[in-house]
Amino acid sequence: MPHIRSFCLETDHAAVVALWTSVLGYGTAHNAPELSIRKKLEVADGLFFVDEISGRLAGTVMAGYDGHRGWIYSLAVDPGLRRQGIGRALLSCAEAALDERGCVKINLQIADGNEGVIGFYEKTGYRVEPRTCMGKLLLK
Numbered sequence: 001m002p003h004i005r006s007f008c009l010e011t012d013h014a015a016v017v018a019l020w021t022s023v024l025g026y027g028t029a030h031n032a033p034e035l036s037i038r039k040k041l042e043v044a045d046g047l048f049f050v051d052e053i054s055g056r057l058a059g060t061v062m063a064g065y066d067g068h069r070g071w072i073y074s075l076a077v078d079p080g081l082r083r084q085g086i087g088r089a090l091l092s093c094a095e096a097a098l099d100e101r102g103c104v105k106i107n108l109q110i111a112d113g114n115e116g117v118i119g120f121y122e123k124t125g126y127r128v129e130p131r132t133c134m135g136k137l138l139l140k
Contacts, residue, residue, distance in 0.1 A: 003053070007041075007048040009037075017037070019057060022079075024076055036074065040062055045065065058078055060076050061075045065098055075094075077090075091124055
C-alpha cells in the first residue's frame with residue numbers, strides 16, 4: 001500500500017540518493033543529490049515528499065514556491081514500480097501543498113534526454129510552453 005509522507009533525513013536519505021542517482025542521473029555538482037537534499041532541508045518549507053510501499057522507497061518529489069510560482073523538482077519513481085499511479089500521486093501531493101500556499105501557477109523543467117516523460121505530464125494537465133530556459137551557476 002503506498003504511503004506519501006514528508007522526507008525524513010534519518011530514514012530516507014540513502015534511499016533517495018540511490019533513487020535519484022539511478023533514475024535522474026545527476027551528473028553535475030550543483031545537482032548532486034546530497035547537495036540538493038541539504039539545500040532543500042535548509043529552506044524547511046515542507047515541500048519534499050516520499051512515497052513508500054511496504055517500507056520501500058517508491059518515489060520522490062520536491063516542490064518549491066517563491067510566493068507566486070511553484071516548481072516541481074525531482075519527481076522520480078523506482079523503475080520497477082512505474083505505471084502504478086505513484087508518480088501521479090506524488091505530483092498531486094506536491095500540487096495540493098502548493099495550492100494550500102496560494103500558488104497560482106506551477107512550472108517544471110524536463111532535462112534533455114528525458115523527453116519520454118512529457119506525455120505523463122500532459123496527461124496531468126501540464127503543457128509545453130514557449131520559453132527559453134536560462135541559468136547561471138553560483139556554485140564555485
